[in-house]
Amino acid sequence: MDGTARFDDRTDAGEQLGEELRERGVDADLVLAIPRGGLPLGRAVADALDAPLDIVVAKKIGAPGNPEYAIGAVASDGSVWRNEQAFRVTDADEAYFQEQREVEADAARKKAERYRSGRSPPVFDDKTVVVVDDGVATGSTARACLSRLEASDAGRTVLAVPVGPPDTIADFQAQVDEVVCLETPAGFRGVGQFYRDFTQVSDEDAMEYLER
Numbered sequence: 001m002d003g004t005a006r007f008d009d010r011t012d013a014g015e016q017l018g019e020e021l022r023e024r025g026v027d028a029d030l031v032l033a034i035p036r037g038g039l040p041l042g043r044a045v046a047d048a049l050d051a052p053l054d055i056v057v058a059k060k061i062g063a064p065g066n067p068e069y070a071i072g073a074v075a076s077d078g079s080v081w082r083n084e085q086a087f088r089v090t091d092a093d094e095a096y097f098q099e100q101r102e103v104e105a106d107a108a109r110k111k112a113e114r115y116r117s118g119r120s121p122p123v124f125d126d127k128t129v130v131v132v133d134d135g136v137a138t139g140s141t142a143r144a145c146l147s148r149l150e151a152s153d154a155g156r157t158v159l160a161v162p163v164g165p166p167d168t169i170a171d172f173q174a175q176v177d178e179v180v181c182l183e184t185p186a187g188f189r190g191v192g193q194f195y196r197d198f199t200q201v202s203d204e205d206a207m208e209y210l211e212r
Contacts, residue, residue: 006163006183009197010134013162013182014041018048020180021130026158029127032056034145035115036206037134043209045132045160053210054122056131057112058144059104061097063090073144074101076108079151081143115207126155131176135191136164139172146175163194 007013021028028051033042035055046053061072063086071092072082080101087097112121129149136142142159149157159172160180165188172179183194192198 005196006194007196009195009199010037010040010201011044013134013195014044014132015048016182017041017132017160017162017180018045020182021045021158021160022048024178024180026130026178026180027128028130028158030054030122030124031130031132032122032145033210034058034131034133034141035111036201036203038132039206039209040201041134041162042132043212045130049130051130052122055112055115055210056145056148057108057115058141058148059108059111060140061100061104064092064096066090070138070140072097072101073140074105074108075144075148076105076112077148077151078105079144079147080105081140081147083138083140114203115210117207117211124149124152124154126153128156128158129154130158130160132160134162135194136161136168136172137188137191139164139168142172143175146172150175163191164188 028049031046031051031053033039042053058073058075060070063069063071071086074080157176158178159176163183166184169181169184
């Protein structure tokens with residue numbers, strides 16, 4: 001892949017992802033999208049697999065003085081993934097990390113509650129769960145979301161994304177039963193470069209995909 005746009009928009013990417021999952025025989029009981037950008041894809045994938053759609057939410061834990069530099073991420077239930085290499089090269093210490101973990105887990109919980117609008121969270125017991133996002137770069141939030149499932153009683157977990165760098169995608173293999181990624185370009189610079197339209201998804205629009 002030469003770095004040119006591969007997908008028209010998130011819905012197109014989700015439709016292609018859904019088709020790939022069907023061809024691979026993935027029989028999903030539940031599709032979980034990572035808000036906000038994962039919901040247009042999650043809707044298309046859930047429709048393709050004839051499965052219910054819900055969400056799994058995680059928040060990035062930023063470095064001291066540099067919130068955009070992820071030293072980890074935490075899901076709404078407190079399940080955490082830490083980037084040990086990034087942690088070591090920042091001024092973060094254990095007290096800082098745990099404090100931010102609590103702050104961001106609370107933010108993730110509130111976001112999940114707002115998106116579900118009073119609906120109960122899904123039950124994972126022995127289900128095949130497909131986690132969908134619009135792509136991964138470092139994959140920090142996706143890793144925390146998958147940690148959430150690892151801590152649950154889900155039967156089988158599948159990560160499905162349209163695009164991601166080869167090393168990141170390879171790393172996910174150890175965390176889930178199956179990884180489905182349509183493109184793993186060596187020249188990966190960012191998820192948006194593979195979309196013709198990568199307009200930011202608002203919370204309101206994202207919630208509409210969930211409610212359909």
